[in-house]
Amino acid sequence: MHIRSAEFTIGAVRRADLPHDGLPEVAFSGRSNVGKSSLINRLLQRRNLARTSSTPGKTQQLNYYCINQQLYMVDLPGYGFVSGGVGLRGKLGRMTADYVESRPPLRAVVQLVDVRHGPTDLDAQMIAWLRERERPFLIVFTKVDKLSRNKLNKRLAEVEAQGALAGLSFAMFSAVSGVGRDDILEWIEENAEVKQGTATWAT
Ligand code: GDP
Numbered sequence: 001m002h003i004r005s006a007e008f009t010i011g012a013v014r015r016a017d018l019p020h021d022g023l024p025e026v027a028f029s030g031r032s033n034v035g036k037s038s039l040i041n042r043l044l045q046r047r048n049l050a051r052t053s054s055t056p057g058k059t060q061q062l063n064y065y066c067i068n069q070q071l072y073m074v075d076l077p078g079y080g081f082v083s084g085g086v087g088l089r090g091k092l093g094r095m096t097a098d099y100v101e102s103r104p105p106l107r108a109v110v111q112l113v114d115v116r117h118g119p120t121d122l123d124a125q126m127i128a129w130l131r132e133r134e135r136p137f138l139i140v141f142t143k144v145d146k147l148s149r150n151k152l153n154k155r156l157a158e159v160e161a162q163g164a165l166a167g168l169s170f171a172m173f174s175a176v177s178g179v180g181r182d183d184i185l186e187w188i189e190e191n192a193e194v195k196q197g198t199a200t201w202a203t
Contacts, residue, residue, distance in 0.1 A: 001185040001186065001188060001189035001194070002068075003043070003044055003045060003067060003068065003185075004068045005066075005067070005068055005069065006044040006046060006049060006065055006066070006067050006068075006073075007065065007066050008049060008063065008064070008065055009064040009065065009066045009072065010063075010064045011061035011062070011063050011064075012061055012062040012063075012064065013060075013061045013062075013095075014095065015095065015098070017062075018062070018099075018103070019064065019072065019105075022105055023066070023070065023071060023072055023105060024070075024071050024072070024105055024107045024192045024193055024194060025064075025071070025072040025073075025074050025103065025105045025106045025107060025192075026071065026072070026073055026074065026106075026107060026108050026109070026110060026188050026191070026192050027073075027074040027075075027076050027099070027100065027106060027108075027109050027110070028040060028073065028074065028075050028076060028109075028110045028112065029076045029079070029100070029109055029110070029111050029112065029126065030078060030079075030111060030112030030113065030123075030142075031078055031079055031114075031120065031122055031123065032078030032079070033078070033114075034078070034112045034113065034114050034118075034142055035112060035114065035142035035143055035173075035175055036050070036075060036078060036112055037050040037051055037075070038050075038142075038175035039112065039140065039142060039173060039175055039184075040065065040073060040075055041175070042175045042178060042181055043073070043181060043184060043185060044065065044067070044073075049065065050063065050065070050075055060077055061077065062074055062075070062076060062077070062095075062096065062099065063075040068194075070194050071188075071192055071194050072105075073188075074099075074106075076096050076099070076100075077093075077096055079093070079096075079122060079126065100130075100133065100135075101133065106135060107135065107136075107191060107192045107193055108135055108136045108137060108138070108187075108188065108191040108192055109130060109133075109135055109136075109137040109138075110137070110138050110140055110184065110187075110188070111123075111126060111127060111130060111137055111138065111139050111140070112140050112142050113139055113140070113141055113142065114141075114142055114143055115141035115142060115143055115144050115146070115147060115152065115155055115172070116143065116146055116147065116155070118141070118159075119159070119162075119164055119165075124164055127139065127164060127165075127168075136169075136191045137168075137169075138169050138170065138171060138184070138187050138191075139165060139168055139169070139170040139171070140170065140171050140172075140173050140180070140184060141170065141171070141172050141173065142173050142174075142175070143173075143174065143175075144172045144173060144174045144179065144180070145174040145176045145177050145179075152172075169187065171183045171184050171187065
């Protein structure tokens with residue numbers, strides 16, 4: 001998938017804010033500080049479109065980015081600061097859970113896990129919850145540049161041994177080097193059912 005244009009559309013805090021144009025959506029989920037803003041910026045080749053900060057819990061809305069006028073990438077609130085249950089509690093948490101559960105244009109979810117720590121208990125709950133939904137999802141291990149190749153292989157072996165990822169698609173990503181970017185964009189294109197070509201008008 002080639003990114004030709006990317007713009008911020010809306011920060012939704014209530015259901016009524018969500019777009020009505022029916023474009024397919026791909027959501028990004030993960031605990032605060034996992035590297036979600038950095039990943040979105042890197043995917044879109046924009047330094048600061050999704051803001052990065054080391055202050056956890058900043059993203060308290062569903063941030064919509066319109067890509068190539070064909071697709072929305074939706075940055076979900078980082079869970080952790082809304083922890084409890086599936087990590088989605090409170091008004092915003094319920095809206096996020098509702099969104100993942102029943103938003104018709106949502107085609108797929110990209111679930112981020114910090115390769116050094118994860119999956120944490122909350123990540124595992126989120127993954128178990130996603131498994132029960134029908135939408136395709138991709139696990140992305142973030143910040144892989146922080147581990148040596150040896151440590152990375154060891155981590156992966158540990159994760160596989162835990163069985164939490166059995167049968168799931170996953171990718172390795174670094175916002176620093178950009179490794180994994182193409183794989184993630186390819187997965188999104190395959191799973192988002194993006195319509196190619198110019199828009200057609202219903203008559
Ligand atoms: P968010 O809260 O999930 O949106 O996380 P951010 O994108 O704001 O990242 C949290 C912190 O991790 C920031 O200090 C980032 O610079 C850092 N970070 C994010 N991705 C990477 C990565 O791939 N490699 C390294 N080394 N640091 C990263």
